[in-house]
Amino acid sequence: MDRLDAMRLFIRVVERRSFTLAARDIGVPRSTATDAVKALEARLRVRLLQRTTRHVAPTLDGEAYYRRCIGIIADVEDAEGAFAGLKPGGLLRVEVQGTLARHFLLPGLPDFLERYPAIELAMSEGERWVDVVREGVDCVLRYGNLPDSDMVGRRLIMLDRLTCAAPAYLARHGMPTGIDALEGHRMIGLRSLSTGNLWPLEFMIDGAIRTVDMPAIVSVTGTESYLAAARLGLGLFQVPRFHAGADLPEGRLLPLLVETPPPSVPVSILWPRNRQLSPRVRVFVDWAVEQFARAQL
Template sequence: MGRLEAIRIFTRVAETRNFSKTAEVMDMPRGTVSRIIQTLEGQVGVRLLTRSTRQVNLTDAGKMYYERCKKILEELSMVESELSNIKSVPSGTIRVGTTGTIAEALVMPNLDEFLREFPDIDVRVGIADRNICLVQEGLDCVIRAGALEESSLVARRVGNARLVTCASPTYLEKYGVPESIEDLESHVAVNYISAKSGKLFPFEFERDGEIAKVELRGRVAVDEGIAYVNAAVRGLGIIQPSRYIVADLLQSGQLREIFPTFRIPTIPISIVYPHRSHISSATRAFTNWITGICVRNDDLSAQPTQQTRSTSRGGALVAVGDFAHSEQHSKID
């Protein structure tokens, strides 16, 4: 194996702090990763890493070597990206991360269109309703809903999702149809809770330019989007998801919209990737395609909410590795 590939493996170990994770991401045996690092240390003449049973850390020399190697690899990646973008037909494999609800409602139903348009691009979709680090997961981009904090990463807004308050016909027959926000006090919700903090997210409505938060009582609470919607279909309470997620259920009558004339905050949909100058032709094609999907969907091309959304529901950001995203319920992602 050449020195350049050894450097790639070293930088990945430095970023993941784990030999096994690096081996998994780079699809090679753990022992091979360890031997390559040992050989590299022999070639440079200093110890680059300290090992423990749980974690790998950089030595002082390793930190300096990592920073220099990272710059070399970034320059090489930029050149390769520029050469790739010269191609008339985008090609390669793109690794996309997202949540279950976005995958189920947005990506997978339309993916055959992308594959027909770009026959030389393969797509790998990783689904996780949790914090994701692009570097550690080996991803080219991540699709997320909600406000994103400033970071060294690049976020491209591809759409704004409308929210909808809805419930099943069975529920509404039992409890009646609320006609005002105040009427919600006598109703039951399927509540959404943060998988990380256990915090319950309230319903939100725009009223007189402000966002009104309403906490509904409920006997059922979930921390995953698909289960959240299914609970409402079964009549367990009112929910407030992104409308594109439940559009088919609203059309079929399995769910009915409540407060159709009320103004409800929107949720930004973004694609996040490491460096704008290093985007491959395949990643750029995928990003443009997702943007087009959103533009053609009325539920995803809404005007953004002018009022900043409350941190209790849409603005609490969690930084993990090189990726930060909002701690959102799957009502909106």
């Protein structure tokens, strides 16, 4: 294994905290990964990793070397691509929250893969906040206001939201005429995976957000289940407009309280602050910006 390949492997071991997972990502035997890191340590005359039976973590020297390796590999890939006229390639791991992939990315994916045929895209969907570096993810798409983290990124779109209910629910409970008329109504609970709490309903009133806690006899953690429960008439709910786009014209869902809509929320694409963008991540980010800009037209 040459020096650059050993650096790539070392980066993956640090990020995955595992020789086994890093070797699987790179496509080499675990013994090869172990030998490559030992050779690096012998050449540098420092210990790069602390190893136990369950855990692998960089030493202080290993952390410093890891950061240098990231910059070196990114520069090499940029230089080779620029001078050889090569298009970015390799495995690209993307984590997408909820249904964002299906609505905004998948329709244009054939064009992306035609532009960059050497990229192998591994896209996963989830609602939880992933540890991008530890889980070997290159970038993530997230819906909503973002917590403080070691991530940087770009905002892709602001999504309008609305409050809805099914005709069956309104037939039983009546049409609320305003925020103060919500007594006696109930919501479908959307539960946070990080805290376990239910998200309250939110309404914009005179430029300020007003939250309303309501009883919920059903709560879910997934977007699709949230929408399905609403269609069954189990309560009021709030979603981005695109989620209800097919239901509103058909009358399966009806918009409510349109004078006091929920606040709009951002969608962002994020990557680790301490990692230079590789060419394949850079072209994916630029393409994602295109896709969401097209959705706003």
